[in-house]
Every structure is written in C-alpha cells, then in structure tokens.
Amino acid sequence: MRKIVAGIAAAVLLTGCASGVPASIASPSPGATTPAATPSATVSRHELEAAYEQVIHDVLPSIVQITTKVGLGSGIVYDTKGHIITNAHVVGEATRMTVTLATGGTEREAKLVKSFAPGDLAVIKVDDTKGLTPARFGDSAKLRVGQVVLAMGNPLGLSGSVTNGIVSALGRTVSEPEEPGSPGATIANAIQTSAAINPGNSGGALVDLAGQVIGIPTLSAVDPNLSGGAANGIGFAIPSNTATDIAEQIVRDGKVTNTHRAALGIRGSTIVGRTGNPAGVGVISVEAGSGAKKAGIKPGDVILSIDGQETRTMAQLSEYLTTRKPGQQVKVEVLLPSGDTETVTATLGELPGE
Secondary structure: OEEOOEOOOOOEEEEEOOOOOOOEEEOOOOOOOOEOOOOOOOOOHHHHHHHHHHHHHHHHHHEEEEEOOOOEEEEEEOOOOOEEEEOHHHHOOOOEEEEEEOOOOOOEEEEEEEEEHHHOEEEEEEOOOOOOOOOOEOOHHHOOEOOEEEEEEOHHHOOOEEEEEEEEEEEEEEEOOEEOOEEOOEEEEEEEEOOOOOOOOOOOEEEEOOOOEEEEEEEEEEEHHHOOEEEEEEEEEEEHHHHHHHHHHHHHHOOOOOOOOEEOOEEEEEEEOOOOOEEEEEEEEEOOOOHHHHHOOOOOOEEEEEOOEEOOOHHHHHHHHOOOOOOOEEEEEEEOOOOOEEEEEEEOEEOOOO
8 A cells, every 4th residue: 555645625645555655636527426326225234244245255265465575465366367466566676476365375476477657557477376266347437436345455464354435536636656666656537435445455456345346456545644644534546447458458468558648758857946845847858759859848848837737746747647648739838948938739649558
C-alpha cells in the first residue's frame, strides 16, 4: 500500500499498499458518482454474512502474497499458466520474488514478466501452477457508488486478510510521487473505497458480492495532522478493466503495446518558486518527434498550464493528460528562459508502454 497527498478538503496523504508513498487526488469526473440503486428488499444480517463467507471462500484461493528482498505485497492469479497481476510498486526493482498462496502452502519462485510503471501495474509468473485458481474479473465500468466490496490481501504480512466497505466514489485521479522503487504512477478513474487498505494489501483484490475482482487496491490515505496516522476509510484501487487490459497485453506481447493514454513527450520535474511553492514543470528533455518537440518546447522551458489549467507540479501535468486522448491538440503555456511566456499548440502522442 502507498501513501499519497490528497487535494481534498482537509489535506490528506496517501500511501501505496506494499509494505511501502504520497500523491494527489483530483475530483471525480462529472457524473462519476451516480448513486447506487435502492435495494428493493432489506437484506438480513445472516444473508449478508452468508454472502461474505461465500465470496471469501471463492476468491481467497486466487490471492497470493508476493515477497521480495525489500518488502511484501499481494497479487491475483490471472490465468492457469501461472501469470499473476500485482502493482509495479510491489515488485519494485526486483526481477525475481517468491509467491505464497493466501490459503497456505510452500513458497514458489516467480519472475517478473513486465512492469508498467506509469499505471502501477505488473505481471509476474510462477512455473509451478499446481493449485493456482484464476480469479474472475468483473466489469468495473458497471460499478456504482454504494456497492458493498471486500478488500483481500496480506496487510502487514497477515496472509489472507479481508476487510469490507463500499465503493465511496468513482473517477478519481490519483498520483504517486516518484521515489526509489516507486514508479511515480498516475492512476486514472481510480475507485475510492472505505474498505481498509493497509501496507501489504497492494496488488490484492477489491471484490464485489458476486465474487468478481473489480479493482486492485493500490493506495490509502493518511492524515498529516495525525503525524502520518491513518485517514480511516479512504483507499484507492485501479479499476479491473484497466488492470486486465494491461495484463493481457503483457501476457500476449511481453510488453504494453497500447497504453490508451496521452503524452506530451517531455521529461520534467517540479520547479519550486521563490516562495517555496511549486511554480511549474521544468522541461529536462524533449522526445524526438513528440508533440512537444513539434510545438517548439525546449529543455529549460517551464510549463505553466495546459488548456488554461495550471500545471504547477508534475502530478498536475500527469493528471491533466489522463483526461485527454492521443491525437488531441492542447494549448501549452510556457515560461521561456528569457522570462517571456508564450502559448503553443501541441498534438498529444501516446504514452509509451516501456
């Protein structure tokens, strides 16, 4: 699980769910928080308990604990060939790790197939497929706010732990800061949930009451006013549709061939102004043939806004780009080394799959 800085009413930090980072949260997309339908009948406590028990019985065999030399996290069995989906920050820089089923058994050796750092997703593979049970993945596009969900994983190394909550909001954009072993990912359309997500939960499963995986728990919030203490009931998961799309590409092609995400084509870092506050994105390098290159953006320039929306940090720039598609044109306001500002038009390319 990772911690991130959240731009919501009271400042909140968020952390990734491997035994592991701060990020920012954008508001949900318009219409993203459609209320769940009102149940036509009251569900008894015994019926709800029975539903929980059935889901746990069905899904827990598909959850694994992933252990590297620097920490641990969770994963979900993807297929019968030994492929397992997890977070990129769970894997970190490791190419080999061990896997243990949440239901018990001996450790198995696993190797990295490929990480997709910008989306904080990775696929690993075990050769010993005995007893592996692939999970059933649901359609995250059909989620509704208010749905009951369970988070399954290995928080703090407590194998096969389960917490419950609801889908609190949809359409969040959450960014993790880049740190050693952390991809600095931006997650679009993240699922916000009240189900408790703790260190070690990263890469596990957010499951609906039909026993379908509808998200990958990745981040949770901490309250800076509590010296890093937990901000209860604020966690974030990567939608299952995103996770399975990326995983299928990695399994099929060995890499991500279509990220579906827009890119400006620069490497940059947040510039701090004289007041100590973020002042823009300093351009470190520009990719040949990119939209930024063709628009005349150069190393040393500082990007101040896109389409009139301020981009004072790399997180803000990344978050804005998740709302655009490859091929779209954007207006980029740039501060030149001379001190002059200009606005250029850039055609967005596709974020590479690495």
